[in-house]
Amino acid sequence: MSGFAPESVPELRSDVRFRLVGGEAVVVRQEAAEVLVLNEVGARVLDLVGRRRPVAEIIAALCAEFEVAPELAAAEVTAFLGEIAAAGLIAEPPPDEGGGR
C-alpha cells in the first residue's frame, strides 16, 4: 500500500517535466537526466497530479474515463502513485498521511 490517502494531493517533484504526446506522457526527470514514457492511463494520472487533484478525484476520473470498477481503480491508482513516487516523479506522502486511521 502506497500510503496516499484519498484526500491527499500528490505533488510533482520540482525537477519533473512532462508532455502529453499521442495520449501518452513523455516525462523528464531533469536532475537524473532521465526520460520515461507513461502509457495512456499513467499519463492521465500524471496529468491530474500536475493539476493538483486529490487522490479520490484521480480515482473517480479513471473510473469514468476507463470504465473500471471503483475498487480496482483505487487499488491501481494508489499502487501506481507508489511506483512513481519510488521512481522520483512525485513526492512521497508525509508519514502520517494514510497511516494510522
Add this chain to the structure above:
Amino acid sequence: MSFAAAFLSHPAGFPAAAGGEPWGDEGLELEVAGFRLAVSGLTGGQRAAIAARAAALGLLPAAGVVAAAPTPVRVYRSAVEDYHPIDTRGWEYSFDLAAEPAALRLAGLRMSARVDWRPEPEASLWLPAGDGEAIVGPFENLARVLVAHRLSAEGGLLLHSSGVATSRGLLLAFGPSGAGKSTFARLALAAGLRVASDDLHAVLPGDPPSARPVPFGGDLGPAPPSLAGPSPVAALVRLRRGVADRLVSLRPATAVASLLAVAPYLNADPYRRPRLEVSLEELTRRVPAFELTFSLAGRCWAALARARLFG
C-alpha cells in the same frame, strides 16, 4: 560536483563575460551544417590548424557565397594554473555545460568557453598558454554546441545518428553510445549503400524535415559530396542489437522520448529543452519512427525494404 569543478582550479572565477587577451590577430570563417562561424583572435599556427581540419571536413565556405551574419567566436588566452591537471589515460572525454537564460558556459579539459545569446549570439573560447596548437579539439566541442543552439532557434536539433541514403532521403538510425550506429553504418556500406555520417546529423523542420551530416565525430570521415547538404528525412529508426532482424513501429511518445535522449546539448538545457520537445513532436508527426533490431548478418535491409523504407 558543481559546474566546472572537475576542470577548473577556481570555478568561481569562470569568466562572467567575453573578453581577455587574444592569442593573435588571425581569423577565418567556417560553415558547419549551414551555419557560418567567424573565428578570430588566432595565431597563425592556430588558424592553420583549424583551416586544415576544416578543409579535410569540407567546412571552408565556398568563395563568393554570401551568407547570413556569422556567429563570432573569439579566442583568448587563459592561465595554465586555471585548470586542474587531468590524467587522460583511460579517461572518457566529457565537458561541463551550464545553461542560463541568456548564456551558456562550458568547461572541459584545458578549455573554457561561454556563449552569450543577447543581443546577438557570440562565443568566447579560452585556452591556456602552451595549448595554442591544440585548439582543434576544444574548438570542435564549442562548434557542436553552437550549432545545436543555432538549430534550436530555427526549430531544429542535433541527433546522434547514422544517416543511410535511400531513394526517399536519409534514414536516420539513432541510439545512445553502444547502440550500434557505427556498426549499422558499416553494414550499410558493405551492402553498397551510401552513408552521410555515423555520428551526428543536424535536423531542420520542413515539409518534409531535412537532415545533413555534422562532421567532427564518427569513424567514417567526411560525407560523400552528394550527401553533405540537406536531404529529406525518410525515417527515424531506433537501433537495437540482436540476433534476429526485426522492425516495429514506435508509438509517438516512445519515439519522442528516445530521440530526446540522443539530442545532445539541448536535452540538458532546461531553458531550451521545451522547444526541443516541440521540435521532436513535430518531427515524429511528419516522419515515421521505428525500432530496428539488427544482427551482424546484415539482413536488416529486407525488413526495411518490406516497410518500404528502401527501394
